[in-house]
Amino acid sequence: MAEVFDELKVQRAEKEIIEGVLLDYLTEGHAIGLWRSPGTTKKNLIVCTEGIQYLNDVSIEDVGTGFIFAPFDSDKKKVFLKANISYSIDNGDISPNVSDVPHNLKNKKLKNDTVPFFPSKPYESEDAIQNNFTTIVKNAIEQIAAGHFEKLVPSRCKQIELPKAFDLVDTFNTLCIKYPNAFVSLVSAGEIGTWLGASPELLVSVDDQMSFKTVAVAGTQVLPPQANIKHVAWTQKEIEEQALVSRYIVNCFKKIRLREYIELGPKTWQAGNLVHLKTEFEVDMNATNFPQLGSVMLKLLHPTSAICGMPREESIAFLKTTESFDRSFYSGYLGPVNFENKTTLFVNLRCMQWCGQKAILYAGAGVTIDSIPEKEWEETELKMNTLLQVIQP
Numbered sequence: 307m308a309e310v311f312d313e314l315k316v317q318r319a320e321k322e323i324i325e326g327v328l329l330d331y332l333t334e335g336h337a338i339g340l341w342r343s344p345g346t347t348k349k350n351l352i353v354c355t356e357g358i359q360y361l362n363d364v365s366i367e368d369v370g371t372g373f374i375f376a377p378f379d380s381d382k383k384k385v386f387l388k389a390n391i392s393y394s395i396d397n398g399d400i401s402p403n404v405s406d407v408p409h410n411l412k413n414k415k416l417k418n419d420t421v422p423f424f425p426s427k428p429y430e431s432e433d434a435i436q437n438n439f440t441t442i443v444k445n446a447i448e449q450i451a452a453g454h455f456e457k458l459v460p461s462r463c464k465q466i467e468l469p470k471a472f473d474l475v476d477t478f479n480t481l482c483i484k485y486p487n488a489f490v491s492l493v494s495a496g497e498i499g500t501w502l503g504a505s506p507e508l509l510v511s512v513d514d515q516m517s518f519k520t521v522a523v524a525g526t527q528v529l530p531p532q533a534n535i536k537h538v539a540w541t542q543k544e545i546e547e548q549a550l551v552s553r554y555i556v557n558c559f560k561k562i563r564l565r566e567y568i569e570l571g572p573k574t575w576q577a578g579n580l581v582h583l584k585t586e587f588e589v590d591m592n593a594t595n596f597p598q599l600g601s602v603m604l605k606l607l608h609p610t611s612a613i614c615g616m617p618r619e620e621s622i623a624f625l626k627t628t629e630s631f632d633r634s635f636y637s638g639y640l641g642p643v644n645f646e647n648k649t650t651l652f653v654n655l656r657c658m659q660w661c662g663q664k665a666i667l668y669a670g671a672g673v674t675i676d677s678i679p680e681k682e683w684e685e686t687e688l689k690m691n692t693l694l695q696v697i698q699p
Contacts, residue, residue, distance in 0.1 A: 317479055319398035320349065324475050327351060327393060328422035328494075337387050337495030339373030341642065342482045343650060344489055348396040349482070350642065352389035358495055359386040364643070366512060366600045371644045374651060375493050375501075378633040380608055385498060389645065424474055424500045426662045439686065442628050443671075443679040449624065450675050457550050458615035458624060461670030462686055463631055468665055469698065474502060480696050485578045489652040491640060501635055503657030504692055506577035509607060509639045512600035514647035516591040520603065522555050522572075524548035524612055524672055525583040526685050529576060538574045538581055543676035548572050548583040550674075554611040554618070555587055562602060566594050578692055600649060604639075613637040613653060613670060634659070636668035656692040667693060 324340065331338060337354040352373055360383035364374055369386060376384040394401045439462040446458040474492060481490045481504045488504040511519040525544035529535065552572070559567055571585030591599050614637075615621030636659075641651040659666045669689035671682040 316398040317483075320395050321475050321479060323395055323398075323400045324349070324351065324478075325422055327353070328424075328475070331355070331391075332423045332425070332494060335496055338493070339375070339387050339642070340478065340492040341373075342490045344487045347482075348394055350645065351393045351395065352387060352642075352645075353391040354387035354495070355390040356388060358497060359388065360384070361386050364601065364604060366510075366604070366643055366649050367598060369643055373493070373641070373645075374643050375498065375635060375640045375654075376608070376638040377635050378609055378613070378637040380605075385495070386643075387493075387495070392645075422475070424494050424660060425496045426499050426660050438630075440679040440683055443673055443677060443682045445628065446624075446673040447675065447677055447679075450673070455621060455624070456616040456674075457547060457611065458621055458673045459611075459613055459670050460625060460629060460673060460682075461633065461637065461668060463636070463666050463668045464690070465661075465664050465666055466694070466697070468663055472697065474500065474660065477696055478502060481693075484696060485692070487577055488656070489641065489650070491652075493640065498635070500660040501654075501657055502660060502693070503640075503654060504578075505640075505652040505655045505657065506580075506582070507612070507653040507655055508650065509610070509641075509653050510600055510604045510649070510651045512591070512649045516597070518589040518591050518599045518603065520555060520587050520607065522548065522551040522585040522587070522612065523575070523582050524551045526671075526688060527581050528688060529579055529581045535574055535576055535581060540574075540583060541676075543674055544583060545572075546676075547672045547674055548585070550616055551610065551612045552585045554616060555585075555607070558603060558606040559587075561606060562596075564589065564594060564596065564599075566590070580688060580692070604651065608639055609637065610653070612672070613655075615673075633668070637670065656689060658693050658697075665697070 331353045337358050340351045342349045364384055370388060372389045373387040374384060442460045446460055449455050478492045485504045488506050490504045492502050494500040507523045508521045524547045525540060568588040572583045575582050575584040591597055611618060614625060635654055636657055638654045639651045640654050643649045657668060667690045669686035671685040673682060
């Protein structure tokens, strides 16, 4: 009982710390990136005080320290939040000590009715953002059967009413607890609005040992309570879907004539109450004499076949003409760059766009020749539930 009390005490302390920082900086019109990396308890918060930058391409080696937020459409500009100020929050403490920074949070007492200002984008009417997903899936199956595609990944979105007591920082902290293996993020800026998410999928990682990593993730199942992950069985459809994503990454390596890489998997991998098939790829950038590998692979990989289909360019064109809404930052990528000598970028999945009293949720599903439209709809519902069961418990 004492441990539970201590945990709640830490949560309250961290909420007050985070809200104190956000109350200062967001109110002044600055942008913030808040995140918790998989497998850690430490939360990081950067503040961009000199205005966000828009980049045509991301050069990890040259961009500096900050946070990248990129849209699904690779032709659109990527948002870079420079880390003019940064904090780490862990176990109820903030570093650097708030007395060492210009905004002395120790002297700021938040009132019950005082909350940080979060910029939001106005929501559209339901008709404007809701597409007929099952019809698109049927069309996709027909296109695959005709030999035009190997796989397609249509998506859908839906608006939800937020509870009156909904709190973005509380929800961020709850996601951190509920999904310890996810990249949990809260990004907010006047130009782009406010986005919250808990993504399971790494896109590109480069650490201080010059080790490059990426993963291929596909297939989705619900893991029943008390079930053993070792006993999960996969259908031929799911195995083939995952193999397509893995092959896409290998083909990217072939394009740059990279042969020295480690491939581990596929294996069953748990993310919350869902399980997926995952294959990991790793490259020693020193041994291969390829210091720019992170930037090169980022451009080749995004958008991956896991979020659009194969062949890639044709799949993107199909989705742009059939999906009746703008994916915006959903299925783009995000994460810290050159932060504490490491870059970790994740595909922006299991995310929502905050619209004041409403929110827009996004999800997609991989379609192959063996797909059943109703099953793909169910998969998108399962993915949206990652956030829904926290927002509307």
